[in-house]
Amino acid sequence: MSSVISAKNLSLTFQTNDGPVHALKDINLEINKGDFVSFIGPSGCGKTTFLRCMADLEQPAAGEITVNGVSPAEARKARAYGYVFQHAGLYPWRTIGGNIRLPLEIMGVDKAEQDKSVKEVLELVHLEGFENKYPWQLSGGMQQRASIARALAFQADILLMDEPFGALDEIVRDHLNEQLLELWARTNKTIGFVTHSIPEAVYLSTKIVVMSPRPGRIHDVIESTLPKERPLDIRDSPEFIEIAHRVRDGLRAGHGDD
Amino acid sequence: MRNIGPILTVVAAIFVLWYAGAVALNAPWAYDKAKRANVEITFSEMVADTMQQKKPKLPAPHQVGKEIWKTTGEMVAKGRAFSKRSLIYHSWITLSATLLGFALGTGLGVALSVGIVYNRTMDMSVMPWVIASQTIPILAIAPMIIVVLNAIGISGLLPKAVISMYLSFFPVVVGMVKGLRSPDHMMVDQMKTWSATKGQEFWKLRLPSSMPFLFPSLKVAMAASLVGAIVGELPTGAVAGLGARLLAGSYYGQTIQIWSALITAAALAAALVAIIGVIQKVVLKRMGMA
Ligand SMILES: Nc1ncnc2c1ncn2[C@@H]1O[C@H](COP(=O)(O)OP(=O)(O)O)[C@@H](O)[C@H]1O
Numbered sequence: 090m091s092s093v094i095s096a097k098n099l100s101l102t103f104q105t106n107d108g109p110v111h112a113l114k115d116i117n118l119e120i121n122k123g124d125f126v127s128f129i130g131p132s133g134c135g136k137t138t139f140l141r142c143m144a145d146l147e148q149p150a151a152g153e154i155t156v157n158g159v160s161p162a163e164a165r166k167a168r169a170y171g172y173v174f175q176h177a178g179l180y181p182w183r184t185i186g187g188n189i190r191l192p193l194e195i196m197g198v199d200k201a202e203q204d205k206s207v208k209e210v211l212e213l214v215h216l217e218g219f220e221n222k223y224p225w226q227l228s229g230g231m232q233q234r235a236s237i238a239r240a241l242a243f244q245a246d247i248l249l250m251d252e253p254f255g256a257l258d259e260i261v262r263d264h265l266n267e268q269l270l271e272l273w274a275r276t277n278k279t280i281g282f283v284t285h286s287i288p289e290a291v292y293l294s295t296k297i298v299v300m301s302p303r304p305g306r307i308h309d310v311i312e313s314t315l316p317k318e319r320p321l322d323i324r325d326s327p328e329f330i331e332i333a334h335r336v337r338d339g340l341r342a343g344h345g346d347d
Numbered sequence: 348m349r350n351i352g353p354i355l356t357v358v359a360a361i362f363v364l365w366y367a368g369a370v371a372l373n374a375p376w377a378y379d380k381a382k383r384a385n386v387e388i389t390f391s392e393m394v395a396d397t398m399q400q401k402k403p404k405l406p407a408p409h410q411v412g413k414e415i416w417k418t419t420g421e422m423v424a425k426g427r428a429f430s431k432r433s434l435i436y437h438s439w440i441t442l443s444a445t446l447l448g449f450a451l452g453t454g455l456g457v458a459l460s461v462g463i464v465y466n467r468t469m470d471m472s473v474m475p476w477v478i479a480s481q482t483i484p485i486l487a488i489a490p491m492i493i494v495v496l497n498a499i500g501i502s503g504l505l506p507k508a509v510i511s512m513y514l515s516f517f518p519v520v521v522g523m524v525k526g527l528r529s530p531d532h533m534m535v536d537q538m539k540t541w542s543a544t545k546g547q548e549f550w551k552l553r554l555p556s557s558m559p560f561l562f563p564s565l566k567v568a569m570a571a572s573l574v575g576a577i578v579g580e581l582p583t584g585a586v587a588g589l590g591a592r593l594l595a596g597s598y599y600g601q602t603i604q605i606w607s608a609l610i611t612a613a614a615l616a617a618a619l620v621a622i623i624g625v626i627q628k629v630v631l632k633r634m635g636m637a
């Protein structure tokens with residue numbers, strides 16, 4: 090197993106008007122190729138900040154982080170990852186196809202190749218036939234799927250997702266979770282996934298990273314014992330419930346005294 | 348078309364007030380004339396007189412309308428649309444300076460806003476000057492611009508356009524700085540995750556995002572541009588243009604001529620702004636931003 094993301098003693102402090110905020114402190118984590126890693130923890134525990142460090146959107150103050158064996162900046166320039174933000178962030182003046190094409194245009198992919206990729210990823214997220222629709226013509230869940238398609242379009246091996254389904258209702262969320270697993274199985278990508286939801290984390294992940302706030306630390310790393318094939322009703326199995334318990338205990342302990 | 352009712356009401360009210368004003372302001376002259384001729388005039392005779400004086404203090408709407416028709420439609424009918432006595436000719440002179448100044452001002456405004464958004468030094472230093480430039484009364488600076496440009500051999504259209512530019516770049520800078528900064532952090536970060544260049548970020552994200560801010564600025568800029576062109580025609584004693592008509596009118600007390608130039612200028616401004624409004628509607632609709 091090769092390490093895709095490796096963090097050693099990673100720390101990051103934001104200087105704010107109310108004094109320093111220790112968003113990350115002494116973070117150590119190895120993510121291997123093909124892992125589906127969820128980051129879970131209360132608001133403000135540094136999940137987003139950690140993901141942004143991997144994406145070279147935030148610079149750690151201390152420690153070391155590598156992505157595909159190189160610095161995040163080099164990995165970003167090599168287009169090693171696709172990043173899905175909390176909000177779909179589709180451009181209203183571009184069609185769904187045009188939005189997915191955007192990173193490809195930026196990367197200088199030729200037109201025929203663009204068309205092919207757009208078609209492929211629209212199929213992956215089950216949005217065939219929506220290529221020429223505008224974002225406002227789609228539901229929130231479909232927009233989020235389009236934004237995932239956009240992150241997939243340029244064939245990066247790593248997919249970083251920051252609470253991509255946070256704003257969606259439960260039923261849509263279940264559906265998208267299923268589709269995401271299916272996509273992960275098909276593409277064998279390495280996925281980093283931030284979530285607030287325990288069932289979502291347990292259902293999706295091979296590895297669950299439980300974080301605690303002030304300062305942002307990793308409290309526990311849980312290796313899932315669930316099989317790779319996961320129908321939705323696996324959530325009623327004793328194994329699933331046991332893992333969920335461990336996550337909940339971790340969250341409670343991490344929350345500690347407040 | 349829902350707006351037509353209220354608009355007509357307002358227009359009607361303006362005409363009523365205008366006629367009333369004309370009667371009130373022109374009445375003394377009507378009585379004066381009657382007194383010197385040693386005749387008594389009735390109220391209705393007085394009113395009739397206020398409607399048809401040659402140099403009224405305030406010409407009545409129909410007098411202005413007639414003058415405008417005489418200097419536009421009638422000239423066209425005679426095939427002399429571009430003769431020196433035609434308002435179409437004078438409007439065109441002013442319009443050409445307005446449009447050139449508007450184009451220059453928009454160009455300068457956009458260029459400055461790009462500099463301000465992308466360059467820290469410019470961000471810190473340019474804006475105060477931009478604002479200061481607008482606090483100087485244009486009437487004070489217009490003659491200097493014209494004299495200076497004349498001294499280096501530039502005259503005619505360009506000096507007026509420069510004054511238009513001076514007035515019209517300002518709303519464009521202010522609007523476009525805001526517009527180019529309107530994409531949120533997330534969208535800018537997103538561009539970074541794709542390793543987009545500054546140029547790609549500008550063309551694909553910032554510029555399209557700024558469109559809803561650009562058009563209102565352009566409307567203000569267009570109106571300012573027209574004012575600039577007219578002001579630019581005043582200090583030189585220009586012989587052509589709406590400004591020249593205003594000036595000539597005031598030399599000879601030709602109030603009807605002044606008012607028809609004013610009304611024409613207002614109509615021109617309204618038409619230009621309306622054209623931008625139509626383009627705005629079409630563009631923003633096509634961009635899914637309306
Ligand atoms: N750009 C920033 N400037 C200052 N403080 C920040 C910034 N980004 C995040 N923080 C702070 O860092 C902490 C961790 O934030 P974040 O990583 O967003 O947490 P999470 O995603 O787990 O909710 C929070 O206390 C947050 O207020």
Ligand SMILES: [Mg+2]
Pocket residue numbers: 136137138
């Ligand atoms: Mg977050």
